[in-house]
Amino acid sequence: MHPPRVESRCGTFFQAVMRDQTLCMLTPLTPPVALIVAVTISVFGTALFSWFAIRAWQRIAQRRDVSLSEAITVPGPDVDRRFGDYESRLLECERTRTRLSAELVAARAEIRELTETRRLLQADLSKAQNAASESARLTRGFSVLDESAEARVRAAFGAIDQVRTLIGEAITALSASFRGLQGAAREQNALAADLAAANRLAESDSHVLTIADYIVQAEQTFASFVEHSSASSSAAAHMSGSIVRATERMLEVTTTIRDLDEIAIRTNMLALNASIEAARAGDAGKGFAVVARAVRDLSDRSAAFNTHLSKLIEPLNGELAFASQSLESLATRDAALVAELMGKIRSLSSEVRRSQDRMVDDLKRVDTLSVSIERDVQAAVFGIQFDDLANQLLTTAWGALRDVLSASEQRTDSASLPVFTPSVQQRHMRAGDIEMFT
């Protein structure tokens, strides 16, 4: 570092004096006087410094001249030797200079190379710094991602557990439902069998009485009954005619009794006349009077008998007329009733026959449906096995997620995770193989 020039220093001083008024502050001088004093001191100082410098330069020049003159004026081998030394030194210096020049060139090349290397290193450093910055940013991102992934893995655990619970409950309900369905189908089968058995009213080794047989037999029995009723009605009608005819005979008897009454009256009159004539004859007529009295008694008794007979016959006519009317009415009503019942029985029989036919058809249909339900239930039961397969797959997935979560928590390499090998290979619900070893 070179010292500042005198002018510059003086100027600085003046500037300092003018700016800070230091001299004024340090001395009792006023500013103009102080300026003059300062300028004077500077001028003299500069002159004195120049004088000493010139003197020093003159002395150095004198000494150099003396040395040169001494060196030139000293003759002898020492000078040759010294020249030789100088020459060798010069040669050495030249070689050194050449070597140094070469080294300088090499050094410059190396410097250029180092400069280039430094530039490249600076570029690499810049890239590394950028990469570090990016890495830090990514690390922060991965940290957030890890937290997010962990949260999602834990959510997946919950979802898997939820699915397993839902499937388990659904399968339990389905199994119960299938058991119920199968039970109902079997009960239906049993009822159909009972109905089929009920269709067989009586069964023995040689004969089976069905409802159809029963209907035929009932119709035959009722036809016999109708025939018997018709015969009874005919008999009643015939009896009614007999009674009518008997009534007519009774009227003839009544007429005959009236004739007998007339005969009795005339006989009585005759006996009375005979008694009168016997009384006229006196003793000769006493015997005749006895006969006349006897005839009169006979006539009285005949009249009394007729009266009694009339009293007996008179209500009998009424009874016979009532019986005749009743029998006639009964015969007429029975025939109508039998005809009506016959129609009803035939209608009921055909209705029962149709019902029985329908029942037989329904039983066949029920039997078919029962077989179909059993088959469908078996198919459904086959499908229930998806629960086991799905559950095993979910367990495998759960284990894989657990491994990932554990690796994430322990910051271990993913390559150290166990090999993922699901135990279920089936991709469809198709029946698997059966292989017998023995």
Add this chain to the structure above:
Amino acid sequence: MNAAASNPNAQRCILTVDDSPSMRDMISFTVESAGYRVIVAVDGIDALEKARANAFDLILTDQNMPRMDGLTLVRELRAMPAYAHTPILLVTTEGGDEIKAQGRAVKASGWIVKPFSPQMLLDLIARLFR
């Protein structure tokens, strides 16, 4: 007339072993529909206890179960004189040759890959009991 007399299958008792409730239900449902008597176990250890307490004519077991798997159960059962010749079928989702070879090694009677048809199972059981 009792059930055993009316259905000869009622004299046969089958043990079904599975950790899945639905599979236990399904197999019981299928086998009971044919009139067989069924007892269920939830894993190999449970099955061994029930095998010691009962006499089974057939054992159907799953392979993958907690506590004791199906292959170990078969090995343990074969070591018991009462079950040295009893039919034991493995019913599992796995059907690889390697694990089937393990089944042969422990002297299982057969291998059924899930899912299986209920009717096929019943036919197979009927064939074993003939």
